[in-house]
Amino acid sequence: xxxxxxxxxxxxxxxxxxxxxxxxxxxxxxxxxxxxxxxxxxxxxxxxxxxxxxxxxxxxxxxxxxxxxxxxxxxxxxxxxxxxxxxxxxxxxxxxxxxxxxxxxxxxxxxxxxxxxxxxxxxxxxxxxxxxxxxxxxxxxxxxxxxxxxxxxxxxxxxxxxxxxxxxxxxxxxxxxxxxxxxxxxxxxxxxxxxxxxxxxxxxxxxxxxxxxxxxxxxxxxxxxxxxxxxx
Ligand SMILES: Nc1ncnc2c1ncn2[C@@H]1O[C@H](COP(=O)(O)OP(=O)(O)O)[C@@H](O)[C@H]1O
Ligand SMILES: Nc1ccn([C@H]2C[C@H](O)[C@@H](COP(=O)(O)OP(=O)(O)O)O2)c(=O)n1
Numbered sequence: 001x002x003x004x005x006x007x008x009x010x011x012x013x014x015x016x017x018x019x020x021x022x023x024x025x026x027x028x029x030x031x032x033x034x035x036x037x038x039x040x041x042x043x044x045x046x047x048x049x050x051x052x053x054x055x056x057x058x059x060x061x062x063x064x065x066x067x068x069x070x071x072x073x074x075x076x077x078x079x080x081x082x083x084x085x086x087x088x089x090x091x092x093x094x095x096x097x098x099x100x101x102x103x104x105x106x107x108x109x110x111x112x113x114x115x116x117x118x119x120x121x122x123x124x125x126x127x128x129x130x131x132x133x134x135x136x137x138x139x140x141x142x143x144x145x146x147x148x149x150x151x152x153x154x155x156x157x158x159x160x161x162x163x164x165x166x167x168x169x170x171x172x173x174x175x176x177x178x179x180x181x182x183x184x185x186x187x188x189x190x191x192x193x194x195x196x197x198x199x200x201x202x203x204x205x206x207x208x209x210x211x212x213x214x215x216x217x218x219x220x221x222x223x224x225x226x227x228x229x230x231x232x
Pocket of ligand 1: 014015016017018019020021022023162163165166209212213214217
């Protein structure tokens with residue numbers, strides 16, 4: 001690779017609970033790429049802002065605080081686990097994974113100061129090595145020139161069901177009706193914000209995962225990447 005060629009990036013975007021993390025971790029493991037969970041960064045930033053009690057309307061205070069925040073992502077111990085997030089030196093793992101924190105991250109991720117800081121941090125990752133990046137705007141805004149772009153989708157009912165099973169497996173109490181309401185509300189919030197909304201990049205391959213297993217989705221992505229053909 002020449003010095004001017006950026007490392008390859010695969011982007012996987014889509015709505016809440018569609019399988020982005022699960023699939024991205026597996027794709028990264030298969031290809032030997034680094035996995036970048038951009039949602040984890042938004043979750044950590046939300047926790048950071050709330051802990052400091054910064055007024056989310058105060059753009060200058062937000063910019064100032066975020067300028068020095070440290071958000072590290074440590075590789076997951078296995079392909080079934082989330083990445084470990086270290087916020088200013090503290091492992092914040094489970095603290096940022098609750099449904100309430102998902103909603104808070106979605107709200108605060110609409111703020112320009114939050115988006116510009118995290119986008120810049122994510123683009124730094126792209127300079128360091130081959131990546132599988134997943135989130136809402138990785139194919140549209142963060143890595144618009146990614147080598148391969150995918151957009152996963154499924155109905156809110158299917159996604160809420162998957163999330164309920166996931167939380168249940170972790171031993172957490174779940175109200176599936178409430179989860180569905182939160183999923184729909186979060187989708188709307190993420191899709192309707194003015195900056196970097198959740199939308200399929202025009203050159204991303206749409207994969208409807210509704211009737212597919214995790215392995216089916218993985219196979220579609222690996223086939224495209226290994227064939228060397230652009231999906232768009
Ligand atoms: N195609 C699929 N079929 C069935 N379950 C899936 C599929 N993709 C993901 N899941 C499950 O759905 C849950 C949510 O997946 P996750 O990867 O956390 O979604 P996201 O990162 O998009 O929020 C996980 O328990 C995962 O195992
Ligand atoms: N690239 C990204 C990633 C996440 N976000 C925001 C919007 C999402 O609702 C929250 C949480 O994202 P995350 O990917 O962790 O959420 P899910 O795993 O899909 O439930 O962060 C974003 O605005 N841009």
